[in-house]
Amino acid sequence: MEIALKLRKDEQTLIDACAKQERWAQQKLYETYYSGMMGVCMRYAGNADDARDILHEGFIKVFRNISKYKAGTSLKAWMHRIMVNTSIDYYRKQQRRRTEDIEEAYSLSSSDVDAVSRCSEQEILLAVQELSPVYRTVFNLYVIEGYPHKDIAKKLGITESTSRSNLLKARVKLQKILASKYSHYGK
Amino acid sequence: MENRLNHIDTIARDALQNMEFPYQPADWSAMESRIEKDAFLRTRLYWLKGGELLLMLLAFWVLFQFTGMTFPETPTTPRSTPPTKQNILTPAEKDTPQNIDNQEEKTPEKKNKEEEVLHFAQNNKINTPVKNPPTFATFDGVATVAPSSSPIRMTRSVFEENQFINTPVLLQTTTKYISPIIHQKAQVPNIKQNTDESREPSFAGRLPQNVVLVESNPENNITTETEIDPVPNVSRHPLHFRIAASPDMNVAQGSYRMGMTIGGLASVELSDKWQLETGLAYSGKFFNDLPLNEERFPYMEDVSKDMNLHVAEIPLHLQYTIKKSTNWRPFVSAGFTANAVMFANYDYNDGIESPFETQREAGMLEGGNLRDNLYATADIGLGLERQLDKNLHLFIQPTVKFALDNIGLHHDSIHTFSLVMGARTAL
Numbered sequence: 075m076e077i078a079l080k081l082r083k084d085e086q087t088l089i090d091a092c093a094k095q096e097r098w099a100q101q102k103l104y105e106t107y108y109s110g111m112m113g114v115c116m117r118y119a120g121n122a123d124d125a126r127d128i129l130h131e132g133f134i135k136v137f138r139n140i141s142k143y144k145a146g147t148s149l150k151a152w153m154h155r156i157m158v159n160t161s162i163d164y165y166r167k168q169q170r171r172r173t174e175d176i177e178e179a180y181s182l183s184s185s186d187v188d189a190v191s192r193c194s195e196q197e198i199l200l201a202v203q204e205l206s207p208v209y210r211t212v213f214n215l216y217v218i219e220g221y222p223h224k225d226i227a228k229k230l231g232i233t234e235s236t237s238r239s240n241l242l243k244a245r246v247k248l249q250k251i252l253a254s255k256y257s258h259y260g261k
Numbered sequence: 262m263e264n265r266l267n268h269i270d271t272i273a274r275d276a277l278q279n280m281e282f283p284y285q286p287a288d289w290s291a292m293e294s295r296i297e298k299d300a301f302l303r304t305r306l307y308w309l310k311g312g313e314l315l316l317m318l319l320a321f322w323v324l325f326q327f328t329g330m331t332f333p334e335t336p337t338t339p340r341s342t343p344p345t346k347q348n349i350l351t352p353a354e355k356d357t358p359q360n361i362d363n364q365e366e367k368t369p370e371k372k373n374k375e376e377e378v379l380h381f382a383q384n385n386k387i388n389t390p391v392k393n394p395p396t397f398a399t400f401d402g403v404a405t406v407a408p409s410s411s412p413i414r415m416t417r418s419v420f421e422e423n424q425f426i427n428t429p430v431l432l433q434t435t436t437k438y439i440s441p442i443i444h445q446k447a448q449v450p451n452i453k454q455n456t457d458e459s460r461e462p463s464f465a466g467r468l469p470q471n472v473v474l475v476e477s478n479p480e481n482n483i484t485t486e487t488e489i490d491p492v493p494n495v496s497r498h499p500l501h502f503r504i505a506a507s508p509d510m511n512v513a514q515g516s517y518r519m520g521m522t523i524g525g526l527a528s529v530e531l532s533d534k535w536q537l538e539t540g541l542a543y544s545g546k547f548f549n550d551l552p553l554n555e556e557r558f559p560y561m562e563d564v565s566k567d568m569n570l571h572v573a574e575i576p577l578h579l580q581y582t583i584k585k586s587t588n589w590r591p592f593v594s595a596g597f598t599a600n601a602v603m604f605a606n607y608d609y610n611d612g613i614e615s616p617f618e619t620q621r622e623a624g625m626l627e628g629g630n631l632r633d634n635l636y637a638t639a640d641i642g643l644g645l646e647r648q649l650d651k652n653l654h655l656f657i658q659p660t661v662k663f664a665l666d667n668i669g670l671h672h673d674s675i676h677t678f679s680l681v682m683g684a685r686t687a688l
Binding site: 105116137198 | 269270272273274276280281283285291293296300
């Protein structure tokens with residue numbers, strides 16, 4: 075109990091210092107949450123450089139708005155939401171680069187599914203990053219973050235049916251990518 | 262099929278939901294420079310927006326000040342001057358002619374005291390010693406020191422406007438342009454009520470129309486009389502109105518497109534050469550296939566947009582007349598313009614809806630914010646004006662407007678070359 079209180083107090087001190095734009099506090103916050111937030115950004119970005127850009131843009135928003143953070147709620151969850159929203163902005167910028175090469179991926183065999191089960195985390199991440207921005211974003215928001223299609227449609231400015239369609243295409247594409255990777259390694 | 266896809270979801274969720282990456286110290290350096298850049302940009306933005314607002318306020322102030330708008334008058338109190346030696350007189354001093362005007366309580370019989378003083382001095386050739394520092398009233402009511410060689414020591418403190426008006430203008434003006442002998446012999450034979458409306462309105466009907474100077478040379482007893490205009494023939498802030506329109510060449514992101522501007526301007530003469538000008542204008546700026554800002558959207562180099570902006574402009578310019586001739590007036594005009602986008606319309610090249618935050622693509626009258634819709638330009642133009650009639654002038658004025666900052670989500674900087682043409686009339 076005492077440890078939890080101390081941690082909460084430390085966090086509040088850190089937040090207060092960040093609100094005053096003190097650099098040591100900003101660095102501390104960045105170091106503390108870098109790992110988790112980078113994981114979020116990597117899922118939405120096409121590569122590590124873009125992920126870093128999203129991360130830094132997200133942290134700028136965090137530092138700018140940290141005085142709006144309500145004490146008592148989870149700071150990590152609040153920052154997570156900011157990173158997701160920043161990633162959605164990133165998606166908007168990339169929306170033009172839609173790829174429509176998905177149709178041939180509908181035919182899936184059971185061997186593909188088995189192959190996917192054997193992929194590592196890193197391989198899955200790389201596969202997700204290979205998706206086009208729109209598929210990747212819908213997939214992340216629905217599968218990982220757990221948003222319903224209605225919210226996704228609202229956030230991305232698309233219709234609900236488009237969101238469903240994009241999710242389906244994203245899944246199929248992902249499975250195909252993973253299966254092809256695994257079969258390639260198998261050879 | 263559906264089960265297989267759900268299986269993908271589970272695998273991806275398990276793998277990615279809590280994925281973490283080890284901290285890279287090098288990333289903090291990049292973050293730090295990003296923070297500094299952000300702070301710098303925000304500071305610059307605040308200054309620019311503050312400057313633009315100030316410019317707009319200043320333009321409005323100038324507009325209200327010189328377009329005949331009146332404000333309720335506040336009661337004025339007579340000016341009080343600190344007691345000076347010339348206002349504290351001994352009984353002996355009170356009787357001398359030069360001190361008559363020092364007495365604040367004046368009787369109706371003394372309304373032409375200055376004449377009395379002048380004639381008294383002229384007739385008696387008085388060259389009395391001066392006990393009090395001699396002063397003369399000036400337009401602003403502050404006493405000035407008269408030349409020490411003058412034998413007439415008029416001390417005149419002006420406390421009320423009527424006293425000021427009834428005093429010969431020549432004597433009210435500063436003494437530095439007038440020789441002592443003129444002071445000595447000046448008199449005012451004809452003080453009439455002025456009804457000339459071309460004069461300063463607040464003084465119209467109250468200033469004396471004519472002042473005659475009587476100059477005499479004591480050595481040869483020759484007297485000359487000269488009639489002078491008590492009001493210098495200087496135009497006092499006359500107001501000019503200009504109606505102007507221009508075809509514009511607008512430049513944004515390296516793309517050139519034509520636009521147009523139309524508006525009304527009011528200017529006030531600060532002096533013979535200088536005018537201060539402000540007004541309100543509408544400007545339409547239209548672009549087709551404009552590339553997106555490369556720096557801001559590096560991933561979208563293949564995207565272009567159509568951009569239509571309807572802009573309200575409030576300029577604040579100083580105008581300098583290079584040379585005044587009978588019919589022609591070349592001039593230079595320079596200053597700043599505050600530009601506010603009232604309506605904005607963006608269309609993208611493939612005809613789909615905007616991929617951006619549409620709220621940030623809205624003009625000020627469509628709910629857009631000030632930050633995205635306000636920008637300033639620094640302007641400089643060279644003009645030539647031709648007088649057609651007594652009160653009608655036509656002018657042409659090529660002007661360059663350089664954008665000091667950018668607008669909107671896209672950070673577009675819009676520079677303009679305008680060929681301003683129009684007519685000017687003076688009030």
